[in-house]
Amino acid sequence: MTSDKKKKLSLKNALQYLLSLLLAAVFLIAAFEGVDLRKVLGIVSGASIFWIIILFASMLLSHYLRAIRWKIIISSVKKEASIKNLFGSLMVGYGVSCVVPRLGEVTRAVLIGKWEGLSRTSMFGTVILERIIDVIFLGLSILISLFIWSDNIYSNFPWLKLTLYITALSVALVFIFLFLIVRYKEKFYSYLTKFIGRFSEKLAHKSGYIFEMLVKGFLSLKGVKSYLITILLSVLIMLNYGLNAYLGFYALGMQNYGIPVTYTMAWVLMSISAIGVVIPTPGGIGSYEILSKTTLVLLFGFGESISLAYAILTHIISTVLFIFGALISFFILNKQHENLFKVIETTDIENL
Numbered sequence: 001m002t003s004d005k006k007k008k009l010s011l012k013n014a015l016q017y018l019l020s021l022l023l024a025a026v027f028l029i030a031a032f033e034g035v036d037l038r039k040v041l042g043i044v045s046g047a048s049i050f051w052i053i054i055l056f057a058s059m060l061l062s063h064y065l066r067a068i069r070w071k072i073i074i075s076s077v078k079k080e081a082s083i084k085n086l087f088g089s090l091m092v093g094y095g096v097s098c099v100v101p102r103l104g105e106v107t108r109a110v111l112i113g114k115w116e117g118l119s120r121t122s123m124f125g126t127v128i129l130e131r132i133i134d135v136i137f138l139g140l141s142i143l144i145s146l147f148i149w150s151d152n153i154y155s156n157f158p159w160l161k162l163t164l165y166i167t168a169l170s171v172a173l174v175f176i177f178l179f180l181i182v183r184y185k186e187k188f189y190s191y192l193t194k195f196i197g198r199f200s201e202k203l204a205h206k207s208g209y210i211f212e213m214l215v216k217g218f219l220s221l222k223g224v225k226s227y228l229i230t231i232l233l234s235v236l237i238m239l240n241y242g243l244n245a246y247l248g249f250y251a252l253g254m255q256n257y258g259i260p261v262t263y264t265m266a267w268v269l270m271s272i273s274a275i276g277v278v279i280p281t282p283g284g285i286g287s288y289e290i291l292s293k294t295t296l297v298l299l300f301g302f303g304e305s306i307s308l309a310y311a312i313l314t315h316i317i318s319t320v321l322f323i324f325g326a327l328i329s330f331f332i333l334n335k336q337h338e339n340l341f342k343v344i345e346t347t348d349i350e351n352l
Contacts, residue, residue, distance in 0.1 A: 027286025043309035051251040062240045069233040076222040085115040088329035095326020098283035139167040141271040149268050156298040245270040248314045
């Protein structure tokens with residue numbers, strides 16, 4: 001890569017990151033507008049340590065379930081992939097995403113490829129497949145919310161209907177695309193690159209690489225049993241996410257605010273606020289706060305201060321988990337693997 005191309009790429013990345021920061025700032029301003037910050041911080045500081053610990057453990061369980069699901073997805077590539085390595089690379093990825101949106105997905109694919117001796121391209125593919133599964137189940141969780149919550153969610157969130165339409169269309173297109181790349185892999189690849197190549201050779205080459213990653217990722221999930229276990233784990237992950245939202249109520253004693261808290265409320269809150277995490281801001285900052293606060297105020301009738309306190313507290317807990325989990329996982333696992341590589345190299349030298 002030439003110096004000019006590197007400069008252009010660096011400038012592009014810098015502008016994208018600046019845009020994500022500006023987006024986060026706009027959401028944060030909207031979330032904090034008209035709210036007494038001192039009162040909010042007072043509520044957060046009075047949170048129950050006991051329930052915070054329970055919530056912390058429940059969040060860890062969510063990510064452990066994700067690591068198990070990832071193991072099932074890559075089982076045809078490597079049957080005995082280490083859960084420790086999968087969980088560690090997952091946490092590092094989340095930690096990186098707290099700073100730079102989406103870079104965490106690349107990081108965890110690179111790390112698991114290194115630690116397990118697997119192709120990075122195939123690991124990128126499994127990460128993309130995981131994200132497709134997440135989008136599908138997020139769409140389903142929103143649909144379930146519309147059925148289980150008696151109030152009209154659309155009147156408070158008019159953009160939600162468009163979001164569902166876009167999600168449904170995207171999922172349908174993804175399924176068609178995946179069917180084509182599996183059933184007619186070579187022909188579809190040829191048509192795709194030729195068509196895009198008419199406009200840009202560079203884009204055609206990049207599309208071909210992404211296509212290869214998708215094929216390897218999708219084909220890594222094989223067998224009816226693997227599909228069923230992946231679906232089951234995805235359901236458990238979503239249920240656990242709902243539990244996390246529910247435990248957040250108790251961490252702030254929201255059951256004492258005259259409004260009965262239920263798991264149904266937690267599920268609806270989880271489904272809508274998860275859209276904020278999808279928006280490309282660093283770690284979902286701002287977008288998560290505004291959606292959580294708005295849901296708690298408009299749908300459930302909580303005050304703005306306690307609602308914003310909930311959003312801040314749960315976001316802080318998840319961010320602390322990601323950052324410390326990333327640091328601990330990286331330094332422990334990376335050191336272990338470096339020591340292993342040294343032992344292997346020493347053994348090889350002695351055997352010569």
